[in-house]
Amino acid sequence: MGQTISSQLLKGFLQGILLSILEKQPNYGYGIAIALDEIGLGQVPKGTIYPLLATMEKRGLLTSESRPSPDGPDRKYYLPTQIGIEAKQDFYNQWHQLEKSMDFMMTGETNDN
Numbered sequence: 001m002g003q004t005i006s007s008q009l010l011k012g013f014l015q016g017i018l019l020s021i022l023e024k025q026p027n028y029g030y031g032i033a034i035a036l037d038e039i040g041l042g043q044v045p046k047g048t049i050y051p052l053l054a055t056m057e058k059r060g061l062l063t064s065e066s067r068p069s070p071d072g073p074d075r076k077y078y079l080p081t082q083i084g085i086e087a088k089q090d091f092y093n094q095w096h097q098l099e100k101s102m103d104f105m106m107t108g109e110t111n112d113n
Helices: 007-024 029-041 046-058 082-107
Strands: 062-069 072-080
Touching (some): 007 029
């Protein structure tokens, strides 16, 4: 992406993105940061990622496990719970509705696909 996404906008949908990334493959904090950059969100600060992961784990959306690292101490890997998978689907549904609303606002046409 050529333009930086505002941090306020990003915070609004980062939880859904993390759930989607982690459903595909459990990962640890730095690995998640790399995945976010690879999908075009740029370098999301650690001060945003780690507190959100902790909050999501407290809310039962994620669980974590310690796994050996080839580069030093064990890493804490996160993976979604069933509640997290359901929250991800809710996020997708809400995103689809928001996308339809934004399309209508910008073009004046509905896209009911």
